[in-house]
Amino acid sequence: MNIIVCVKSVPITTEAELVIDRTGKAVILEDTPFDINEWDEYALEEAVRLKEKFGGEITVVTVSPRDVKEVILKCLAKGADRAIKIVDRSIAEYDAYTIARILHTAIKNMRYDLILCGAQASDDGYALVGVMLASLLRIPYVTMVKGLELANGYVITVRELEEGFEEIVEVKLPALLTIQTGINEPRYASIMAMRRARQKEIISLDLKSMNLTESDLGNWIEIQEFLIPERKKKCIMLCGDANEVTTKVVEILKQRGFLK
Amino acid sequence: MGELRNATFDVLTKGRELAQKNNARLTAIIIGHNIGPLGEELAYYADEVLVYDDYKVKEFHSEYYRQVLLQIILDRKPEVILIPHTSYGLELAPSLAVELNAPIVTDVLEISFENGIFTAIREYFGGKLKAKIVLRESPHYIVTIRTGVSKSEKNESKGQITKIQNLYLVDMSYKRVIKLIKPPPETVNITSADIIVAVGRGIGDVKNLPLIEELSSVIGGVIACSRPVVDMKWLPKERLVGLSGKIVKPKLYLAIGISGQFYHVYGMMNSELIVAMNKDPNAPIFNVADYGIVGDLFEILPQLINKIKEFKGRLK
Numbered sequence: 001m002n003i004i005v006c007v008k009s010v011p012i013t014t015e016a017e018l019v020i021d022r023t024g025k026a027v028i029l030e031d032t033p034f035d036i037n038e039w040d041e042y043a044l045e046e047a048v049r050l051k052e053k054f055g056g057e058i059t060v061v062t063v064s065p066r067d068v069k070e071v072i073l074k075c076l077a078k079g080a081d082r083a084i085k086i087v088d089r090s091i092a093e094y095d096a097y098t099i100a101r102i103l104h105t106a107i108k109n110m111r112y113d114l115i116l117c118g119a120q121a122s123d124d125g126y127a128l129v130g131v132m133l134a135s136l137l138r139i140p141y142v143t144m145v146k147g148l149e150l151a152n153g154y155v156i157t158v159r160e161l162e163e164g165f166e167e168i169v170e171v172k173l174p175a176l177l178t179i180q181t182g183i184n185e186p187r188y189a190s191i192m193a194m195r196r197a198r199q200k201e202i203i204s205l206d207l208k209s210m211n212l213t214e215s216d217l218g219n220w221i222e223i224q225e226f227l228i229p230e231r232k233k234k235c236i237m238l239c240g241d242a243n244e245v246t247t248k249v250v251e252i253l254k255q256r257g258f259l260k
Numbered sequence: 261m262g263e264l265r266n267a268t269f270d271v272l273t274k275g276r277e278l279a280q281k282n283n284a285r286l287t288a289i290i291i292g293h294n295i296g297p298l299g300e301e302l303a304y305y306a307d308e309v310l311v312y313d314d315y316k317v318k319e320f321h322s323e324y325y326r327q328v329l330l331q332i333i334l335d336r337k338p339e340v341i342l343i344p345h346t347s348y349g350l351e352l353a354p355s356l357a358v359e360l361n362a363p364i365v366t367d368v369l370e371i372s373f374e375n376g377i378f379t380a381i382r383e384y385f386g387g388k389l390k391a392k393i394v395l396r397e398s399p400h401y402i403v404t405i406r407t408g409v410s411k412s413e414k415n416e417s418k419g420q421i422t423k424i425q426n427l428y429l430v431d432m433s434y435k436r437v438i439k440l441i442k443p444p445p446e447t448v449n450i451t452s453a454d455i456i457v458a459v460g461r462g463i464g465d466v467k468n469l470p471l472i473e474e475l476s477s478v479i480g481g482v483i484a485c486s487r488p489v490v491d492m493k494w495l496p497k498e499r500l501v502g503l504s505g506k507i508v509k510p511k512l513y514l515a516i517g518i519s520g521q522f523y524h525v526y527g528m529m530n531s532e533l534i535v536a537m538n539k540d541p542n543a544p545i546f547n548v549a550d551y552g553i554v555g556d557l558f559e560i561l562p563q564l565i566n567k568i569k570e571f572k573g574r575l576k
Contacts, residue, residue: 013386013388014519096364097357122385125366126366128366131350131354131355132355132358135359144347162346162347163505163506163507164504165443167439169438181491185492185493220364221365221394221395222393223391223392223393224392225391226384226389226390227381227389229388229390235536235549236552242559242560245560246560247567249551249567250564250571252535256511259568259575260575
């Protein structure tokens with residue numbers, strides 16, 4: 001069972017104030033920590049579990065305009081056997097088709113039974129790259145997978161729909177699945193495992209070494225400007241220390257008749 | 261036969277706005293088997309409805325849907341193709357884009373097509389920023405439209421209904437849709453609650469849940485949550501508010517440690533009163549809340565519980 005897992009290194013912005021740069025076309029992320037995309041973490045864990053059950057090898061592939069060493073080491077520590085990192089400053093990171101084309105070039109001559117991708121990435125939320133890659137490779141795919149089982153050259157998946165509905169879809173291997181969060185409980189990488197990860201194979205590529213030029217890539221979309229979202233309704237911020245704000249909250253709840 | 265989902269109307273509304281501005285025709289396509297009067301219903305929202313009825317597409321199968329759409333698109337050459345940003349839409353749209361070599365943007369809020377330039381506005385970084393995107397010039401543009409954000413109104417007159425003859429579809433039996441699974445019967449009904457106390461990843465640990473339970477009990481609410489809480493198995497899925505969970509409209513929605521990604525907001529934005537607490541002053545939840553509190557939950561919550569208890573004690 002050879003598995004390829006596509007992972008993305010994403011900025012962790014949940015508590016960060018995002019600053020748009022002077023061109024308006026980019027966000028300043030120099031001081032923002034990066035980590036493995038949450039969806040990809042579930043995809044990697046699923047791969048490790050399949051490997052533990054059926055044997056085989058896990059290769060992690062990542063594409064980024066900036067250094068991804070920490071994320072790669074984390075993937076290797078969690079159980080991947082080797083990693084291919086394609087880092088090139090000229091990569092248009094917000095153009096999903098460019099990313100899919102680069103992944104396709106890297107993967108098309110590899111041997112695999114299964115490719116796992118996160119269903120989406122936390123930074124752009126496109127949910128595009130996995131299906132684009134499957135389409136370029138001309139292999140079957142299932143998206144939003146939250147459960148899977150292998151049987152006789154097929155993978156039977158549970159995929160997530162809206163409002164609590166799910167469906168069961170079966171595809172023939174080799175196939176690509178995009179993995180939804182919650183499918184498993186991802187393991188932590190121990191310090192020992194992180195140390196051992198440094199011994200594992202990392203293949204470094206860039207666009208030149210892959211014989212890719214700009215005209216080979218997608219460049220389907222371009223960000224014209226980032227904008228700060230307007231607040232739809234006026235949110236009244238309750239200020240003060242814990243004592244003051246809780247007094248204010250109780251006052252509001254009282255006025256609205258919630259404390260009877 | 262089924263029914264038209266709300267996501268359909270979001271797409272039709274956006275399509276109509278764009279068509280009106282550009283003096284263009286809006287065509288709706290419905291694919292399925294034994295569709296019945298759904299085509300008639302759609303005709304009130306578009307200039308023309310194409311009905312494709314075939315047993316091969318009796319359930320949503322992305323490969324067959326793609327083949328049908330590709331043939332219709334190559335025949336009719338629409339410049340803009342709008343698809344709902346749903347689980348089905350996302351299983352279909354990216355592969356359609358690759359096949360057509362057409363630029364695609366997903367989860368889009370606004371679209372515009374002026375002077376031959378197609379632009380879209382969508383969110384980034386979990387709703388913390390938006391961006392205006394320009395799509396490369398192309399005979400076709402593909403856009404998936406965020407659901408649950410626009411209202412739809414019927415046209416007074418009905419558009420034309422055109423039945424598409426059965427097309428030749430290449431066998432795609434390497435992929436099989438086996439069955440649809442309905443949500444399991446629930447042990448708690450969060451959709452009928454007047455007061456919901458909802459928690460997110462920001463509560464930090466499952467061991468902090470008793471504090472939330474206490475708050476919920478003193479205020480007479482029901483506990484609900486956002487996606488990470490279910491993913492981490494802190495609460496069961498029946499408590500999930502959002503796209504893949506429940507849509508709630510309580511009188512009071514208390515959002516505790518919820519960042520406010522659209523995935524969650526979709527399920528609660530129509531609550532009557534929203535009070536949000538988060539330690540991040542830039543959390544997108546404050547874009548939909550009526551009242552916001554920035555601070556340490558574990559400092560605020562115990563005091564809040566005590567004050568509510570105190571007040572209720574005085575009422576007795």
